[in-house]
Amino acid sequence: MRIHVTYAGGTIGMVDSPGGLRPGADLEGWLRRQLDGIEASHTISVSALDPLIDSAEATPGDWQAIADDIRVHAPAADAFIVLHGTDTMAYTSSALSYALADLGRPVVLTGSQCPLGVVGSDASPNVTGALRAAMSGRAQGTTLFFGHLLLAGNRVTKTSSWAFNGFDSPAVPPLARTGGPWRWGGPPSPGTSWESPKPFTAHDVAVINVVPGMSGARLRAMLSPAPDAVVLRCFGVGNIPASQPGLVPALAALHEAGAPLVVASQCHQAEVVLGHYEAGGALAGLGAISAHDMTLEAVYAKTVFLLSQGLRGEEFAAWMNRSIAGELTAPQDGAHDHHGPARP
Ligand code: ASP
Numbered sequence: 001m002r003i004h005v006t007y008a009g010g011t012i013g014m015v016d017s018p019g020g021l022r023p024g025a026d027l028e029g030w031l032r033r034q035l036d037g038i039e040a041s042h043t044i045s046v047s048a049l050d051p052l053i054d055s056a057e058a059t060p061g062d063w064q065a066i067a068d069d070i071r072v073h074a075p076a077a078d079a080f081i082v083l084h085g086t087d088t089m090a091y092t093s094s095a096l097s098y099a100l101a102d103l104g105r106p107v108v109l110t111g112s113q114c115p116l117g118v119v120g121s122d123a124s125p126n127v128t129g130a131l132r133a134a135m136s137g138r139a140q141g142t143t144l145f146f147g148h149l150l151l152a153g154n155r156v157t158k159t160s161s162w163a164f165n166g167f168d169s170p171a172v173p174p175l176a177r178t179g180g181p182w183r184w185g186g187p188p189s190p191g192t193s194w195e196s197p198k199p200f201t202a203h204d205v206a207v208i209n210v211v212p213g214m215s216g217a218r219l220r221a222m223l224s225p226a227p228d229a230v231v232l233r234c235f236g237v238g239n240i241p242a243s244q245p246g247l248v249p250a251l252a253a254l255h256e257a258g259a260p261l262v263v264a265s266q267c268h269q270a271e272v273v274l275g276h277y278e279a280g281g282a283l284a285g286l287g288a289i290s291a292h293d294m295t296l297e298a299v300y301a302k303t304v305f306l307l308s309q310g311l312r313g314e315e316f317a318a319w320m321n322r323s324i325a326g327e328l329t330a331p332q333d334g335a336h337d338h339h340g341p342a343r344p
Helices: 027-035 060-076 089-099 123-135 216-222 247-256 278-285 296-308 313-320
Strands: 003-009 044-053 079-083 107-110 142-146 149-152 205-209 229-234 261-265
Touching: 003 027, 003 060, 003 123, 027 044, 027 123, 044 060, 060 079, 060 089, 060 296, 079 123, 089 107, 089 142, 089 296, 107 123, 123 142, 205 216, 205 296, 216 247, 229 278, 229 296, 247 261, 247 278, 261 278, 261 296, 296 313
Parallel strands: 003 044, 003 079, 079 107, 107 142, 205 229, 229 261
Antiparallel strands: 142 149
């Protein structure tokens, strides 16, 4: 089994500096020492992105650089590991799940809360766990290994800034838990895939949290000038304070400008059902698109991905409602979402 490791940056390979933690550890040397003696050590290749980044700095261009590195090494590898900072790892793993949906080989992302040189660091168990997942023959698509769990890469969210079990997939169970032996769950959710995707390009996507008593004037100001798309993080199943003066007209103006409005929930575990309450019905009337049970990370990366593919209007909505790589659970036909756009 040939494994290619793409090192993108993150705490795992950082060292102390007067200005705080920054990339600088000899990660490749450390990795070689970790793998010394295991059966796959001589079939592992490593490349590093230049520059290495704190993942807080990651852009869609960096998602693309990682996807490109994987495609370049694809002819000579059976599985891939990406070493990445934890802050935006869930965004990158979601993005890669779409961009590499047609790869046909497993990609496992991991990182750590502590740098590799620290006694008691989680770097070693996370990297060896990711390696084991990649070599298992059971992992499919893009996954994320962290804190003894293998999770679907487009279902994850970072839940702790310090805990070693710092990621969760609120809408679906873990794919596997470590142990002797590992316990594997059911297969990941299906998706329709995406052949030969165009590269990620930069897009102005506004993510807005609705708050109690939000004024129409504030929302209108946040939407000026009109972004390429909006992810509106609403309450519960997709509710807004619709009776606040000017709030719905601000969203109507966005609709008229042709920018997709995707309705997500602020709940950690959610299923957006537009029109379930009167307070959310106004959104359905504006042609808003449900994020279903997608995480914010999955829906943000998907919005950028679909815009990068040149999709707008009905086509954008149809693909937002359709699973590309298992990122959403489609509601039962006709059970919810009476006012949303027709699912393909
Ligand atoms: N700021 C770091 C990063 O995301 C945090 C980490 O890796 O844990 O790159």
